[in-house]
Amino acid sequence: xxxxxxxLGNFGASLAEKLTExxxxxxxxxxxxxxxxxxxxxxxxxxxxxSTDISAVSSLPLKDTDVVIVGIGEDxxxxxxxxxxMKQLHVKRLISRAVSSLQEMVLEAMGVDEIIHPEExxxxxxxxxxxxxxxxxxxxxNWEFSIVEATIPKEYDGKTLxxxxxxxxxxxxxxxxxxxxxxxxQLGAERNVSNVQGVASAETVLYQGDIxxxxxxxKNIKKLLEDLKR
Numbered sequence: 001x002x003x004x005x006x007x008l009g010n011f012g013a014s015l016a017e018k019l020t021e022x023x024x025x026x027x028x029x030x031x032x033x034x035x036x037x038x039x040x041x042x043x044x045x046x047x048x049x050x051s052t053d054i055s056a057v058s059s060l061p062l063k064d065t066d067v068v069i070v071g072i073g074e075d076x077x078x079x080x081x082x083x084x085x086m087k088q089l090h091v092k093r094l095i096s097r098a099v100s101s102l103q104e105m106v107l108e109a110m111g112v113d114e115i116i117h118p119e120e121x122x123x124x125x126x127x128x129x130x131x132x133x134x135x136x137x138x139x140x141x142n143w144e145f146s147i148v149e150a151t152i153p154k155e156y157d158g159k160t161l162x163x164x165x166x167x168x169x170x171x172x173x174x175x176x177x178x179x180x181x182x183x184x185x186q187l188g189a190e191r192n193v194s195n196v197q198g199v200a201s202a203e204t205v206l207y208q209g210d211i212x213x214x215x216x217x218x219k220n221i222k223k224l225l226e227d228l229k230r
Contacts, residue, residue, distance in 0.1 A: 003027070004060060005069045006051045006082055007097070008035040011118040012071030016043045027060065031078075052081040054088075062091050070096040073118065076103060083112060109189040148214045148221050149178065153228050157208035161200060170224045172216035174200045179210050 001024045005016045008030040016028045020043045028046045030036050040046035049056040051072070062068065068091040072079040080103070083096045087110055095114045098104040107115055156164055166172045177197045182190050194211070197204075206212060214221055 001025070001066045002061075002064060003067050003069065004029060004062070004065050005071055006030070007070060007072035007079075008032070008039055008046075009071065009073055011073065011097070011116075012069070013039050015069070015071065020044060027065075029060070052078055052085070054085055057082075057085055058089070062086075062089055065091065067093045067095060069116070070094070071116070071118075073097055073099050076100075079103070080106060083107060083110060087111065105189065108191050111189075144217055145215070146218055146221060147175070149211050150214055150225060152177075152206045152208055152210045152212050154208050155228075156206045159206055160202065161204050161206070162202040164206070166214075166224065170216065170220045172214050172220055172224060174204070175213045175215050176200050177204060177206065177210055177212050179207070 001019075003016075003019055003024055004027045005012050005019075006029045008016065008028050012030075013028070013035070016026050016039065020026045026043045026045075028036070028039055028043050029049060029051055030046075031048070031050050033048045036046045036048040047060070049059070051057055051070075068086050070079060070083050070086065072082060076099070079097060083094070086094050086096075093113055095116060096107050096112045097116045097118060098107055099118075104115055104117075161174050166174060177200055179195045179197055181193045181195060183193050184190055200212075214224075
């Protein structure tokens, strides 16, 4: 996978390094040259430019990039401007950082695919989420086991947990399911709302597009997600 991370503060730099360690191509971008110098030997490429300047960002390989992440946090105006430019340039997948509820509403109104809340979410969780197909969120219990939220695929739609046999086939437990509904925020932009369905049982029915909360060994979860991707 190829990523561009704009904003190399604590969160952006940490995420860039972790994604690089996972074998991805990562381009880090920042207007501050000292941040670029600090990280340039730890990721694939590091670029010093003003991300609010359309002529400058147009030089980046946006069309060949799978995910663009706007990690700017300290400058609200630069975050909004950069995000708007990425939307204008039609990047494949856009993720932007929000540090306030108002900023989050503005980003939602702009149609941003996903929003990061670094104060609540770690770079470790986001690196797993971005690197594994179908992962919505994850929490590392220890270095071997994780709890992962994964999107329910089409092939599981309408089937019970007993029928799909995740425990039997992958030694993975489904702790719960989460139904995704939609509502509008104060600016009229639609947003997803998560509704936890309680503790799952063998009779729990899965529906495409909802979320299943998995618990198991990291290698087993990775194998399941890779099998579902095929």
